[in-house]
Amino acid sequence: MIHARALSRTFTTRTGPVEAVRGVDLDVERGEIVGFLGPNGAGKTTTLRMLTTLLTPTSGQATVAGHDLIRDPIGVRRNIGYVAQGGVTLPEAIAGEECVDQARLYGLGKSAAAARGKELFDQLDLGGLWERKCSSLSGGQRRRLDIVIGLMHSPGLVFLDEPTTGLDPQSRANLWNHIGGLRDELGSTVFITTHYLDEADHLCDRLLVIDHGQIVASGTKEELKAGVGGDAVIVTLADPARTPDASGVMATLPGADEPVVGDGQITVHVPEGGGLLPRLLRELDAKGVELAGVEVRRPTLDDVFLSLTGRSLRDEPAA
Numbered sequence: 001m002i003h004a005r006a007l008s009r010t011f012t013t014r015t016g017p018v019e020a021v022r023g024v025d026l027d028v029e030r031g032e033i034v035g036f037l038g039p040n041g042a043g044k045t046t047t048l049r050m051l052t053t054l055l056t057p058t059s060g061q062a063t064v065a066g067h068d069l070i071r072d073p074i075g076v077r078r079n080i081g082y083v084a085q086g087g088v089t090l091p092e093a094i095a096g097e098e099c100v101d102q103a104r105l106y107g108l109g110k111s112a113a114a115a116r117g118k119e120l121f122d123q124l125d126l127g128g129l130w131e132r133k134c135s136s137l138s139g140g141q142r143r144r145l146d147i148v149i150g151l152m153h154s155p156g157l158v159f160l161d162e163p164t165t166g167l168d169p170q171s172r173a174n175l176w177n178h179i180g181g182l183r184d185e186l187g188s189t190v191f192i193t194t195h196y197l198d199e200a201d202h203l204c205d206r207l208l209v210i211d212h213g214q215i216v217a218s219g220t221k222e223e224l225k226a227g228v229g230g231d232a233v234i235v236t237l238a239d240p241a242r243t244p245d246a247s248g249v250m251a252t253l254p255g256a257d258e259p260v261v262g263d264g265q266i267t268v269h270v271p272e273g274g275g276l277l278p279r280l281l282r283e284l285d286a287k288g289v290e291l292a293g294v295e296v297r298r299p300t301l302d303d304v305f306l307s308l309t310g311r312s313l314r315d316e317p318a319a
């Protein structure tokens with residue numbers, strides 16, 4: 001659905017050129033929900049604006065929804081949906097009329113647009129709100145209306161720019177279900193930028209991480225987490241005098257790094273801690289090493305971020 005090669009954008013400013021995006025390669029397959037993550041200023045919005053034809057690349061090329069970004073931007077526009085950060089509805093507009101008007105820009109007839117809109121209202125839990133003024137909708141309802149508008153022309157590929165920023169936790173969780181449904185029920189491919197790691201963790205099949213204008217990692221959540229050294233297996237011994245024996249066993253686990261001893265505990269990192277735990281317990285038992293406790297700690301996406309960008313995304317305010 002998206003194939004970009006060496007996509008770059010440099011802005012000319014009074015203080016000199018700003019290389020916002022520097023040679024991005026990315027591939028998104030049909031039916032995927034792909035999360036595009038990066039710290040503030042990393043180049044997410046600039047990349048998104050290029051892929052949606054709102055900004056011309058300085059160099060590079062891309063095919064989006066089967067159309068060449070440079071040679072056929074109209075073809076790209078006809079086949080994508082774009083839900084911008086700020087939303088698209090006017091406060092005074094009537095929700096249903098907004099949907100019909102926007103769909104007509106894509107060439108749908110009035111009655112076909114109304115039928116499509118009502119179907120999407122039902123799917124996104126907006127039933128009964130067709131006649132409502134946009135200003136009277138809740139934040140979550142307005143975001144869902146934005147998504148309906150982005151889907152009116154049945155695009156195969158939908159771009160969502162920080163769809164849940166500013167929503168309360170319940171509305172966010174609700175929207176996640178609906179975004180999951182875009183793929184599962186409507187068969188759409190979804191490209192989503194977000195600042196929220198829990199959102200990426202919950203929603204996305206695959207993640208792309210951008211920093212300083214370049215893709216620094218791509219893969220499933222599991223692949224990215226495995227890339228930061230894997231799971232930590234932490235054992236506490238009943239008798240600390242047995243530390244050398246226990247360390248010896250832990251060091252022989254497949255893929256293990258050097259065991260670290262401290263605070264009465266021994267820690268080792270392995271690619272798949274849960275799977276190796278039975279073997280570890282068996283081998284320690286065979287050596288007569290008694291345990292006071294054992295824990296497997298999986299890396300979080302924040303650990304991934306920290307190791308890739310040197311920055312934590314957890315406490316960054318959304319733009």
Ligand SMILES: Nc1ncnc2c1ncn2[C@@H]1O[C@H](COP(=O)(O)OP(=O)(O)OP(=O)(O)O)[C@@H](O)[C@H]1O
Pocket residue numbers: 011012013018019020021038039040041042043044045046047319
């Ligand atoms: N029109 C512009 N003129 C000059 N510099 C720009 C322009 N738009 C973006 N930039 C710069 O390009 C870099 C990337 O910006 P971009 O908005 O793509 O980042 P982002 O990852 O979307 O950030 P955020 O998460 O804060 O929205 C930043 O250094 C930004 O200041």
